[in-house]
Amino acid sequence: MFFNQSKKFKYSLLTINLQKILLKVISVFKKAPIYILSLNATTLTEFLYQKLIIVFQWFMRVGAGFSNKLKLGYEGRKGLLEELEMTFDSLSNGRQVAWFHAASLGEFEQGRPVIEDFRKAFPNHFILLTFFSPSGYEIRKNYAGVDYICYLPIDTQVNAERFVKIIKPQIVFFIKYEFWFNYLRELRRSGAVILSFSTIFRPGQIFFKFYGGFYAQMLTYFDHILVQNQESLDLMKTIGIHQISLAGDTRFDRVKTIADHVRDLPVIAGFVNQASCLVAGSVWETDMQVLIPAINAVENSIKVIIAPHEIKRDEIAGWREKLSGKSILYSEYEKKPGGNYDILIIDNIGMLSSLYRYGDMAYIGGAFGSGLHNILEAATFGLPIIFGNKSYSKFQEAKDLIAEGGAWAVPGSEEIVRLIDSWCFDQERRAKAGAINKNYVQSKTGASSMVMEEVKKRLQ
Numbered sequence: 001m002f003f004n005q006s007k008k009f010k011y012s013l014l015t016i017n018l019q020k021i022l023l024k025v026i027s028v029f030k031k032a033p034i035y036i037l038s039l040n041a042t043t044l045t046e047f048l049y050q051k052l053i054i055v056f057q058w059f060m061r062v063g064a065g066f067s068n069k070l071k072l073g074y075e076g077r078k079g080l081l082e083e084l085e086m087t088f089d090s091l092s093n094g095r096q097v098a099w100f101h102a103a104s105l106g107e108f109e110q111g112r113p114v115i116e117d118f119r120k121a122f123p124n125h126f127i128l129l130t131f132f133s134p135s136g137y138e139i140r141k142n143y144a145g146v147d148y149i150c151y152l153p154i155d156t157q158v159n160a161e162r163f164v165k166i167i168k169p170q171i172v173f174f175i176k177y178e179f180w181f182n183y184l185r186e187l188r189r190s191g192a193v194i195l196s197f198s199t200i201f202r203p204g205q206i207f208f209k210f211y212g213g214f215y216a217q218m219l220t221y222f223d224h225i226l227v228q229n230q231e232s233l234d235l236m237k238t239i240g241i242h243q244i245s246l247a248g249d250t251r252f253d254r255v256k257t258i259a260d261h262v263r264d265l266p267v268i269a270g271f272v273n274q275a276s277c278l279v280a281g282s283v284w285e286t287d288m289q290v291l292i293p294a295i296n297a298v299e300n301s302i303k304v305i306i307a308p309h310e311i312k313r314d315e316i317a318g319w320r321e322k323l324s325g326k327s328i329l330y331s332e333y334e335k336k337p338g339g340n341y342d343i344l345i346i347d348n349i350g351m352l353s354s355l356y357r358y359g360d361m362a363y364i365g366g367a368f369g370s371g372l373h374n375i376l377e378a379a380t381f382g383l384p385i386i387f388g389n390k391s392y393s394k395f396q397e398a399k400d401l402i403a404e405g406g407a408w409a410v411p412g413s414e415e416i417v418r419l420i421d422s423w424c425f426d427q428e429r430r431a432k433a434g435a436i437n438k439n440y441v442q443s444k445t446g447a448s449s450m451v452m453e454e455v456k457k458r459l460q
Contacts, residue, residue: 041211041213041214042213042214042217045211045213045214045215046181046214049181049214050156050157050182053154053155053156053182054156056154057154057156060073060074060154061074069133069134069135072134072137072138073133073134073151076134076137076150076151077151077153077154080150080151080153081153081159081162081163081166084150084163084166084167085162085166088148088166088167091126091147091148092126092147092167093126095124095125095126096122096124096125096126096170097125097126097127097128097167097168097169097170098118098122098125098126098127098128098169098170098171098172098173099127099128099129099130099167099169099171099172099173100114100115100127100128100129100130100146100172100173100175101129101130101131101132101152101172101173101174101175101178102129102130102131102132102136102175103131103132103133103136103175103176103177103178104131104132104133104135104136105133105135105136105139105140106136106374107136107175107176107177107178108129108131108136108140108143108175109251109254109374110175110176110198110249110250110251110254111173111175111176111197111198111250112145112254113250113253113254113257113448114173114175114197114250114448114451114452115127115129115145115146116145117448117449117451117452118452118455119145119146121452121455121456122459125170126147126148127145127146127147127148128146128147128148128149128150128167128169129143129146129148129149129150130149130150130151130152131149131150131151131152132151132152132178137149137150137151139349139350152180152183155180155181155182155183156182157182159182160180160182160183160185160186161182161186163183163186164183164186164187164190164192168190169187169190169192170192170193170459171192171193171194171195171455171458171459172187172192172193172194172195173195173196173197174194174195174196174199175196175197175198176196176197176198176199176200177199179196179215179218179219181214181218184218184221184222185221187221188221193223193458193459194221194222194223195222195223195224195225195226195451195454195455195458196222196224196225196226197225197226197247197250197447197451198226198228198247198248198249198250198251198447199225199226199227199228199232200227200228200229200232200249200396201227201231201232201235201236202231202235202394203231203235207219207235207239208235208238208239212239216239216240216241219236219239219241220241222243223243223458224243224244224245224454224458225241225243225244225245226244226245226246226247226447226450226451226454227244227245227246227247228246228247228248228249228396228447229246229396230246232244232246233245233246245450245454247447247450247451247454248444248446248447248450249397249444249447250447250448250451251374251376252376252441252444252445252446252447253445253446253447253448255353255374255376255377255379255380255441256380256441256442256445258353258354258377258380259357259380259381262353262354262357263354265351265354265355265358267330267333267334267337268305268344268355268358269358270337270338271303271305271333271337271341271344272303272305272358273303275301275302275303276300276301276302276303276360276361276423276424277302277303277304277305277358277359277360277361278295278302278303278304278305278359278360278361278362278363278420279305279307279355279356279358279359279361279362279363279378279383280304280305280306280307280362280363280364280365281307281352281355281356281362281363281364281365281373281377281378282307282308282309282352282364282365282366282373282374283306283307283308283309283363283365284308284309284310284365284366284368284369285315286368286369286388287363287365287366287368287369287388288306288319289368290368290388290410290412290413290416291363291413291416292319292322292323293413294413294414294416294417294420295323295324295325295343296322296323296324296325297413297417298417298420298421298424299417299421300420300421300424300425302342302420302424303342303343303344304325304342304343304344305343305344305345305346305355305358305359306319306343306344306345306346307346307351307352307355308345308346308347309365309366309373311347311348311349313347316329316345316347319345320343320345323343325342325343326339326340326341326342326343327341327342327343327344327345328341328343328344328345329344329345329347330344330345330346330347330348330351331347331348352377353377356377356378356380356381356383357381359378359381359383360383360423360430361383361384361385361386361419361420361423361430362375362378362383362384362385362386363385363386363387363416364378364385364386364387365387365388366387366388366391367387367388367389367390367391367392367398367409368388368390368391369388369390369391370391371391371392371394371395372387372388372391372392372394372395372398375387375395375397375398375401375407376397376441378437379397379401379406379407379437379438379440379441380437380438380441380442381434381438382431382434382435382437382438383434383437384406384407384408384419384423384430384433384434384437385401385406385407385408385437386407386408386410386415386416386419387407387408387409387410388409388410388411389409389410389411392409397440400440401436401437401440404436404440405432405433405436406433406434406436406437406440407437
């Protein structure tokens, strides 16, 4: 689709939510019965989609002057198709092409186990990886597990036709979200095998609305969709989609792999120095407004590691002024370890998944804002988990772990203080909650194997 179902675009005020505009225009056209009678709803929606996707491409170009993320996305796509037309044949060198698409970094990490399993099973294939978002591409553009990485050109009819004609994929994987109409249609015309995995659907999504025929039509282009849960399976059947199966979530395989191959971080080990440690991962300003008073109020002596979701120097400086404990940035601490510091703030990207091994408890950010971030990385290391109580209900693992007693959704600072102090006082209680989380992750692994079974049926 033309938007990521998991989150709203956050590039800038110029970035538009095409779905909302589309529905607004449809509501206006409902007042013009002569025109509506000449077009059914699906045809009208497709017409508007094609126009609005061009408008979106134009807004990205204009917005590049105002937003760094938009600039990265625009510059990364500029001239890409022309470059691929000149070089892709020589790069792929006659090998069959497998194309994986991830919206951003989270979807890439979710799909990584399948990418790596595919490489092992089909070593002679040329693997292409595309991203929509700069936050995925810029961090993983040097990932060595594939043969070529680039941005996905915006989903106009012309771009989709050119891109598919250039890469000529044998098989295509869409990871979790993002169903792009023009790409799906061109891929279906090309005869490529089209799969989606770790996909999840909810009743409120547009596919299941009375006006959602155009969106539901996109799903018919897939050869098979491997969904995360039974609810998704049942919802798909209500709109006549039957090329589906229940496979689970490949994120569980990814976090297990991380735990099995975790990096040693001696600088972090030296900072913690066997003290009780809270790891606060993927935090935003809205999280820190609650977390800073809690850290300041905790009675027990603990170490705190804070990993912001985005590195904003001014924002971090503001946090340090409000924290009563002695804090230091990781970039400073690694140059001269030691000293009596209470709080270590990670000012780089890429360490978080390995930090949890040094923690005893975790706070995961996002749930006081637009949505909870990944709690499974902390869970797989056996940490009890705290997060905000505002925006977590879309995440099944969060609801499951709350019910099982391994995670807590809190409304404010007082509850965080109570939990941390209780875990410092009663380490057996803390360990029990952590074991619930670790066992939960282990019980959910295996989705990648099910995806690969489907792949092998299609390609062998």
